[in-house]
Each structure stands twice: as C-alpha cells, then as structure tokens.
Amino acid sequence: MSDLVGDARTWSPDAQEAVRLLAVSALVEGRDRSEVAGLFRVSVRAVDNWWARWQEGGRDALLSRPRGRRTGEHQVLSEAEQAAVRQAVLEHIPCELGLSGQLWTRGLILIRNALGSGSLVVCE
Structure with a gap:
C-alpha cells in the first residue's frame, strides 16, 4: 500500500x-x-x-457503529462495590484506610478494593 x-x-x-x-x-x-x-x-x-x-x-x-465495549459491559465491580469505593474516596484519605500517601490514585483504589480493609502500606 x-x-x-x-x-x-x-x-x-x-x-x-x-x-x-x-x-x-x-x-x-x-x-x-x-x-x-x-x-x-x-x-x-x-x-x-x-x-x-x-x-x-x-x-x-x-454506516459506522460505536467502537469498544458497551457502557457497563464486563465490569469487575458490582454496583454496590462501585458505590462503596466512591464513598471511601469521598470520605477518607488513603492513610486513614491503611494505605500510604495523602492522595488517591487508581492503583491505591484498585489495591484497596482487592484486599479489603487490612492494614496495607503501599508505595507508588
């Protein structure tokens, strides 16, 4: 070509x-x-x-069709889990939940969700 x-x-x-x-x-x-x-x-x-x-x-x-996944398709978290993560991010800073740092990152949110409420220290 x-x-x-x-x-x-x-x-x-x-x-x-x-x-x-x-x-x-x-x-x-x-x-x-x-x-x-x-x-x-x-x-x-x-x-x-x-x-x-x-x-x-x-x-x-x-005609062209929308690309990619449909909204909501293949979500890892249930609606209730998503709401819990949103609430935790809005109400707390990472160190209050046993995570390192003062600001939320996607990595911290992922780790927090995966491991629950243990005393986890993560450095990014």
Missing part, C-alpha cells in the same frame, strides 16, 4: 464509512470487485464483506 494513503484501520470512522459507501457504489455501477479493491487499496475480501452487508441491510449496514 502507498505510504500516501496509509493503513485504513488508522483512519477515522467517518473516513472508513465513506470508503465503504464509495466502494459499494462502484460495485453497483458495475465495476469488478478486484478493481474496486485496488482502487480503494483494500482487500477483495473487505469489498466482498461490504457488498454482503449492503445486500443484507442496505446503506445503514455500512
């Missing part, structure tokens, strides 16, 4: 969406799938996937 274009995976979701729509538009106009892949510097497999998505769901199937 040309250094000028770069890796399409690094493009913004809007740019990726535009390429998908343009590629399918070229297929609708009768261009060959390998020609479209070369034109947009993507694999024939990607073009085939976009075509299948378009045939199944139309234009909406090619």
Whole structure:
C-alpha cells in the first residue's frame, strides 16, 4: 500500500464509512470487485464483506457503529462495590484506610478494593 494513503484501520470512522459507501457504489455501477479493491487499496475480501452487508441491510449496514465495549459491559465491580469505593474516596484519605500517601490514585483504589480493609502500606 502507498505510504500516501496509509493503513485504513488508522483512519477515522467517518473516513472508513465513506470508503465503504464509495466502494459499494462502484460495485453497483458495475465495476469488478478486484478493481474496486485496488482502487480503494483494500482487500477483495473487505469489498466482498461490504457488498454482503449492503445486500443484507442496505446503506445503514455500512454506516459506522460505536467502537469498544458497551457502557457497563464486563465490569469487575458490582454496583454496590462501585458505590462503596466512591464513598471511601469521598470520605477518607488513603492513610486513614491503611494505605500510604495523602492522595488517591487508581492503583491505591484498585489495591484497596482487592484486599479489603487490612492494614496495607503501599508505595507508588
């Protein structure tokens, strides 16, 4: 691939969406799938996937979707545990709970949650 274009995976979701729509538009106009892949510097497999998505769901199937986990998915702490951590951070400083330091860090919060209310001294 040309250094000028770069890796399409690094493009913004809007740019990726535009390429998908343009590629399918070229297929609708009768261009060959390998020609479209070369034109947009993507694999024939990607073009085939976009075509299948378009045939199944139309234009909406090619639009960008939110990336990453859904809010709340795969959370380590339950709602009650999250509330307890928030309350401890709001009401106490780390040394009052047996932790080193005067300020909360993510590491201290993680250690505090993992080990409970023991007399733990941590240095960061």
